[in-house]
Amino acid sequence: MNNVKRRSYSKAAVTESELELQTVATSVSDDDDDDDTVGNRNRDSLRDDGILCLVPDGMSFCDGDDDDDDDDKSLIERELQLYRLSNLGVPLNYLFVGLVQGLVYPLINVYPLDLGATEAQQTTLLTLNGLPACFKIFFGFWSDNMPIGGLRRKPYMLFGWALAVASLLPVLLLSDLSLVPLSGDSNNRQQRLAPSGAPTMPLLCSCFFLSSCGVWITDVMADSLVAEKAKLEMDKDRGNTQAICYAVRGLGFAITSPLSTWLYNGDRGPHVIILMALLLPLCFFPAWYHLREHKVILPMSTREQCFELWNTVCSRAVWQPMGFIFLYCAMFVSNSAWKQFLETVLGFTSNQLNALMIIAGVLAFAGVVSYKLFLTSWSWRRLYLFGMALNGAFSALQLLLIKGETFGLDPFFFALGDDAMMDFILGTQLLPMCVMMVNLVPTGVEGASYALYTTTSNVAGALSDSLSTMLLRIWDVSKEALIQGDLTGLTKLTILTTVLQTFPILFIGLLPHSVEDIERMRDNKSYSSSLGGTIFLLVVAFSILWAVFVGFMNILHPGWMGES
Numbered sequence: 275m276n277n278v279k280r281r282s283y284s285k286a287a288v289t290e291s292e293l294e295l296q297t298v299a300t301s302v303s304d305d306d307d308d309d310d311t312v313g314n315r316n317r318d319s320l321r322d323d324g325i326l327c328l329v330p331d332g333m334s335f336c337d338g339d340d341d342d343d344d345d346d347k348s349l350i351e352r353e354l355q356l357y358r359l360s361n362l363g364v365p366l367n368y369l370f371v372g373l374v375q376g377l378v379y380p381l382i383n384v385y386p387l388d389l390g391a392t393e394a395q396q397t398t399l400l401t402l403n404g405l406p407a408c409f410k411i412f413f414g415f416w417s418d419n420m421p422i423g424g425l426r427r428k429p430y431m432l433f434g435w436a437l438a439v440a441s442l443l444p445v446l447l448l449s450d451l452s453l454v455p456l457s458g459d460s461n462n463r464q465q466r467l468a469p470s471g472a473p474t475m476p477l478l479c480s481c482f483f484l485s486s487c488g489v490w491i492t493d494v495m496a497d498s499l500v501a502e503k504a505k506l507e508m509d510k511d512r513g514n515t516q517a518i519c520y521a522v523r524g525l526g527f528a529i530t531s532p533l534s535t536w537l538y539n540g541d542r543g544p545h546v547i548i549l550m551a552l553l554l555p556l557c558f559f560p561a562w563y564h565l566r567e568h569k570v571i572l573p574m575s576t577r578e579q580c581f582e583l584w585n586t587v588c589s590r591a592v593w594q595p596m597g598f599i600f601l602y603c604a605m606f607v608s609n610s611a612w613k614q615f616l617e618t619v620l621g622f623t624s625n626q627l628n629a630l631m632i633i634a635g636v637l638a639f640a641g642v643v644s645y646k647l648f649l650t651s652w653s654w655r656r657l658y659l660f661g662m663a664l665n666g667a668f669s670a671l672q673l674l675l676i677k678g679e680t681f682g683l684d685p686f687f688f689a690l691g692d693d694a695m696m697d698f699i700l701g702t703q704l705l706p707m708c709v710m711m712v713n714l715v716p717t718g719v720e721g722a723s724y725a726l727y728t729t730t731s732n733v734a735g736a737l738s739d740s741l742s743t744m745l746l747r748i749w750d751v752s753k754e755a756l757i758q759g760d761l762t763g764l765t766k767l768t769i770l771t772t773v774l775q776t777f778p779i780l781f782i783g784l785l786p787h788s789v790e791d792i793e794r795m796r797d798n799k800s801y802s803s804s805l806g807g808t809i810f811l812l813v814v815a816f817s818i819l820w821a822v823f824v825g826f827m828n829i830l831h832p833g834w835m836g837e838s
Contacts, residue, residue, distance in 0.1 A: 372526025414725025524639030641701020
C-alpha cells in the first residue's frame with residue numbers, strides 16, 4: 275500500500291491560469307530501499323520537503339492507487355528523454371552556447387592584436403568576456419525568485435539570447451570589421467592592417483561583455499533545468515543527463531572554433547564571424563518555443579530561498595567538497611608568459627595559437643566522454659589525485675621545451691601535448707564535479723544553488739587568472755628579455771606555477787569518495803556548521819568582488835597587474 279504526501283495549497287494562492295495544472299503525487303513504497311528504484315533519491319527529498327512536481331495538463335496524474343509507481347516511472351522517463359520535442363531545447367541550448375563560444379573565443383584571442391592593442395588591452399577584453407561567469411549565482415537567484423507567468427527558466431533563457439544578439443549589433447553596424455593583408459602571408463597577424471573605421475577597444479570590450487552576460491544567463495537557465503532533471507536519475511545512470519549536455523556543448527565548440535579560425539583569414543573575417551554569432555541563436559527559437567517547463571504555483575519567497583540556501587551551505591556536505599573545488603581551481607595557476615614565449619621565441623603564428631586552443635577544447639570534450647565511458651568506477655579522490663599528479667608532470671615538460679629539448683618533435687606538437695593534456699585532465703574531472711553539485715541542490719532553489727556551486731569554481735578561476743598575471747612581476751619575463759634569449763625568469767616562473775598546480779594534492783582528504791559520502795554527510799545533521807557556511811560564503815563573495823575589481827582596474831588602468 276502506497277503512502278501519498280501532498281502539499282496543501284490555499285485556494286487564494288492558485289490563479290485561474292494555474293487551475294489547468296495537475297499535481298502528480300510523489301509515491302513512496304515500502305520497498306523503495308533498492309538503489310536502482312527510479313527517482314528514489316528525488317522522492318525522498320520531495321517527501322522530506324513536502325514539495326510536489328507540477329506538470330502541464332495532459333500528463334499522467336497519480337491518484338494514489340496501485341498504478342502510482344508505473345505512472346511515476348513513465349513521467350520520470352519522459353522527463354529524462356532529452357531528445358523529446360518538449361525537452362529538446364535543453365541540449366540544443368548547450369549546443370548553441372558551444373557554437374557561439376567557439377566563434378567568439380578564437381576571434382577575441384587574436385583580433386585585438388590586429389587592431390594594435392597592447393597586451394594589457396587584450397587582457398582587459400578577455401577578462402570582461404569571462405567576468406559574467408562570476409555572476410551566475412545572481413542570474414540563478416533572479417530566475418528562482420521572479421518567475422514570469424509561473425515559469426522560472428524559459429523566459430530568462432529567451433532574454434539571455436536576445437541580450438547576446440543585441441549586444442553584437444553595435445560592433446557589426448557601427449564599425450569596419452575588414453582586415454587587409456599587407457603582404458603575401460596573411461597567416462602572420464603582423465602583416466594584416468585594420469582600417470581607420472575599425473572598432474575601438476572600449477566598444478569591443480563593452481559589446482562582448484554584454485553579449486557574454488546574455489550567453490551565461492541562458493546557460494544558467496539550462497543548468498537549472500538539467501539539475502532538476504538529473505535529480506530524477508537512477509543511481510546507475512547518475513551523470514547521464516549532464517554528460518549529454520556538456521558533450522553537446524563541447525561538440526558545438528569543436529565545430530565552430532576551427533571554422534572561426536579559418537574564416538578569420540579572409541579580408542572580412544571578423545565581420546563574417548560576428549554576423550554568424552549574431553544569427554546562430556535565432557535558429558534556437560523553434561526549440562525554445564516547444565520547450566516544456568513545469569509551472570510553479572507557490573514559488574518560495576525571497577526570505578525562504580535565502581533561508582534554504584543558508585541551511586544548504588552550512589551542511590558539511592556542501593562547504594567541505596566545495597572548499598576543495600575552490601582551492602583546486604584557484605591554484606590552477608597558468609604561466610601568463612607562456613603565450614609570449616611561444617609567439618616571440620618559437621615564432622608561433624596566430625593560427626597556431628588558435629589551433630592550440632581549439633585542440634585543447636576538443637580534448638576537454640574527449641575528457642568528458644572518457645570519464646563517462648571508462649572512469650566512472652573511480653572514486654573522486656582517486657580521479658583528482660591522479661589528475662593533479664599527471665598535470666604536474668606535463669606542466670614540468672614546459673621546462674624541456676624552454677631548453678629546446680623536444681625529442682625531435684616540432685615545437686608546436688610538443689606544446690600541444692603539454693597544453694592540451696591539461697585540458698583533457700580537466701575534462702575528466704568536469705563531470706564528477708557537476709554530479710557532486712547536482713547532489714547538493716535543494717528542491718525549490720535549483721537555479722540559485724547550482725549557480726552558486728558553479729560560480730564557486732568560476733570565481734576561483736578568475737582568482738587564478740589574476741594571480742597568474744601578478745606573478746609576472748617576480749622575474750623578468752618581458753618580451754624584450756625573451757627576445758634577448760634570457761629565459762631564466764621564464765624557467766623559474768614555470769617551476770613556481772607547476773608547484774602551485776600540484777599544491778591542492780595536500781588537501782585531497784576534503785574531497786568525498788563518491789555521492790554516497792555526500793549523502794551521509796548531508797543526512798547527518800551533526801555535520802551542519804554555521805561557521806563553515808559563513809566562511810564558504812565570505813570566500814565566494816570576496817572572490818566575486820575581486821573579479822569585479824580586477825575588471826574595473828583593467829578598464830581604468832590597463833597594465834596595472836604587470837602586463838605590458
